[in-house]
Each structure stands twice: as structure tokens, then as C-alpha cells.
Amino acid sequence: MRKLSSILLLLFCSFIYAQQEINQYKYIIVPVQFEAFKSPNQYKTSTLIKFLLSEKGMNVVYSDKLPSEIKSNRCLAVVAELVDDSNMFTTKATVVFKDCNSVEIYRTKEGTSKLKEFNASYAEAINDALSSFSTFDYAYNGSSKVSIETVSPVDIVEQAEVKSEAPIKTKDIVTVQEPKLNEVTQVNTTVTTIQKESTTVSHLYAQGITNGYQLVDSTPKIVMKLYKTSQPNIFIGEKENGVSGLLYSVNGAWYFEYYAGEELKKESLNIKF
Template sequence: MKRRVVVVLLFAFMASMTMRGQLNGYKYIIVPKKFETFKSENQYMTSTMVKFLFTQKGFTPVYDDELPADLANNRCLGLLASLSDDSSMFSTKVTVILKDCQSIEVFRTREGKSKIKEYTAAYKDALEDAFGSFDGMDYAYVPKEKETNQPTEQPITVSYKDDVKKLEEKKEVPVVKQVATTETQSYESVEPKTSTYTKAEPQQKTETAAKVSGLLYAQPIENGYQLVDSTPKVVMKLMSTSVENVFLTDYQGNSGVVLQKDGKWFVEYSEGGEKKLKELNIKF
């Protein structure tokens, strides 16, 4: 009996290491904003939840309409996530499936289950259960051999100013060293400096955020809160996550996250491919 248990555990460990090796060769997880099994975009906040959970597990998830340049040029850098929904009237059952650029299945989670009646909360609960398949995987992206042996992208031709061209014609040392590729943009002056040159202190970058005017009151609801103004009107709903002071929300038709930072509340969302941050005045 003990021998059988050891064999089963060894097999599970080897299977886990094999799956880890399979996923480590992919840099991104592509999350559709509308899964095929649903009628509308981000229905029951499934896309937001899947992207959030992949981030928690150490992956780099991106929405299917916001692909970074390297993934847009090489679709095989990422795996496409999809949902298999076998829900019934009495329970919610979902499985997360990952396929490569040739639509070949690479990984499938266990079936996550929930008996919560409210749909949004039920899918959140079932997805969290399904994502337990990634526990202990310790994912870390490792470029495939073909990728590491590929030549780097050809630099984009950038013309210098007229005075720099004249220096080049005279075979003098150029005063500008510039690199411009699709992944690297740098500009460095190598012109000799006099000893009296003093370097200015760099200005500290500060993250600024537009502030949403008006006080919002947090009212407890099932699995989170709803924020209402003084009218009172429901401005947005906050769905609790496993992370303290981090909530999922739908802000002005965009999937987002409400979180607390330095004692203040912010809503972070993506609009037109651009990430935006707004401060919220919330009273709990």
C-alpha cells in the first residue's frame, strides 16, 4: 500500500515538473475580453478574474486586443486562454485551457466548482478553485533555443542632424551615440565635457492620478461593496479578492482594479490600450 502511494506521488511530481517545463517556454498568456462560451464581453467579470489570477500565479497575462510588440510580431510567444463551461442549474463548473499558436492544447486545469447562486460570485469562486492547478508550479519564462539563436531585429535607420553629418564627413568622432530598435530606445551624448561641468540632480518621478470628485460611500453587498454618491446613485461595484484591499470592478465600461496605496484609494483601468489611474474618495 505504501509503495503504491509513493508511486502515485512520484508520478504527480513528475507530471507537475513536465507541465512547468511546458509553460516556462511561453512569455505571455493571452486573455480574451470575451470568452466563446459567453454572450457578452467580460460577462460575470470572467476576463478580469482570469487575468488577475494569472498575475497572482506569476504569469504575464495580456488582453487579446492589447498585445505587446514582441507578441504581436511572434504570436508563438504566448498561450491563448479559453474556458470550458460545464455549468448546470445547481452548480458552476469551469476549466481553464491553454493553447499554443497552432491551437494545440498545452495545459488544462482541473475543473473548478462552485455552488454559489449569484453568477459573478460563482464564476469567481470556481475560477479560484481551477487555478489551484498552478499551485507550486513556480513558473519562470525561459526563452526557447530557437528564440535565443535568432538574430536581433535590424535597427531602424535614424538620421542625425546636419551638424553631426558634417562631423562624420570630416571623420571626426561623433558627439552622439544613439540606438533605436523596436525594443530599445537610447540617446547618449559622448561629446567631451569641460571640467567645470556639473550634473543636475535628476527629478524624482512621482506617480500622479486624476481625482474623482465627490465622496463615495461603501455599502456592503454579497462578496464585496457598492459605492454610492450623495444622490444616492450606485457608481460602481467592488468584488472582493483574496488580496486585502484589492477589489475587481467595472469602471465606465472598462475592467479595472480598486486598490489602496499609501492610505489612499485608487481605481486602475485600461482605456483605449492606455492604463489610467484615478484617485477615489471612499468612506467605508
């Protein structure tokens, strides 16, 4: 019992220390392509991590959309890197935060998933990993005083032009299919707003399927399939025409975000579960 108490105390102290460390930084940079993957935003990993961290109140930006403040001083930001230790049976993902000198300041727990489809399994594993922030209370304290002169000559993140991916006809991972990673709509008001919002469509009715729902209209015709994530208000959405994106709720209203070419769009949906 004493040994268990000591371990729990150590973990708690470690978490508090990590929170204090991250609170020193004004921005979190999410690379548009992680080193473990062959293409930008593969399995929608970049947009999912950005979305989940933004929900915690963090000021998250993509590596190809850095504000001038970061360009002047990279040490105002930490980079969220994704470590992929997956094998043929289990998807394993850990999010590691590093400062401008590539020094690790925090590492989440290892999230896991045994789902067979890659998009869904990475969604589940990343959500599991970032559950380490379930009690995290981010508040920038402005204490980062590191000078840009200390930055390594190697760029913190690799700039990458996001190319479109072919629609995936199975459980498509959380968020949007992105030819270019612009800002994704966030619940937090500090994030860039969506470019366009379409009008509300007619009522859709949710019917249960494996791992989610299918939305049908009054015809009835299947309009979209939804796949569950670890967050009850976030679904992977895939329309029957192959368009995939993120379905989420804010104050009881449901919204679907997706990319049409390089334009990020947002639809308001009336869904009856």
C-alpha cells in the same frame, strides 16, 4: 498509503512538467471573448483571468492588443482558454493553455462555485481554478524555438471588438466593465500603466454586508458596494451610479479601476475597514 503517495508524486511531477512547459513561452494570450460565451468579456471573465495570471508575473496580453513580436511569431505565446462545464446548480470553469498549434500544454483543476449570481460565481470558480498556480514560479527561459511556419492557418484567437455591457445591479464580477479591453493595471511592473489616475477621495468607511462590505462617507451615504473574491486584497466594486470595476490594494493603498467610455480610469480611495 503507497497508492496515495504514488498519486501525489504523479501530480507533483505533472505540475513541474507543466511549469517548465509554460516557462518556454514569453506571452500568455487571453481572448477578449471565450467560445463558451455570447459576448466579449462576459461576466468579466477575460479581465479577471488576465489580472490573476499577471499577478503570477506572466506577460499577459489581450487577443485584440497583440504586440508586434507575437504578430511576427505566434509561437512565442500560448493561449489561455476557458472551458465552461457549468450546470444549473454549479458554475464550473477550467483554464486550458494551448500552444500555437492548438496543442494543450497545461490544464488547471476545475474551479467551482455555487453562488447564484453569474458574475460572482464565475469570479469564484476562476479564482478556484487558478489556485493551481499557487506555487507556480513563472520565469521565461527563452527556449521556445517553434517557427511561425508551423502555425495552423486558423488564427489562435478570435479578434473581437469589445462592446459595452449594461451595468449589472447585483454582485458584479471582478474587474471592470469594458467597452474595449485595454490594459488593466497590474501589480507587476511589466504591464502597461493606467491612463489616468484621479485624486484621492475623502475617507470612506466599510460596513459589513452579505458577501462583502458597503462603503459610506461621513454623511453617511452609501458610495459603493464591495463583494468578496477568493483573494483578500481584491473586491468586486459597484458604485451607486451603476459603475462597476475592480477594487484592489497595493502596499496598503486601495485603488478602484473602471471604464468610462473607452477610457480606463483609476481612483485612489481612503478606506477604513
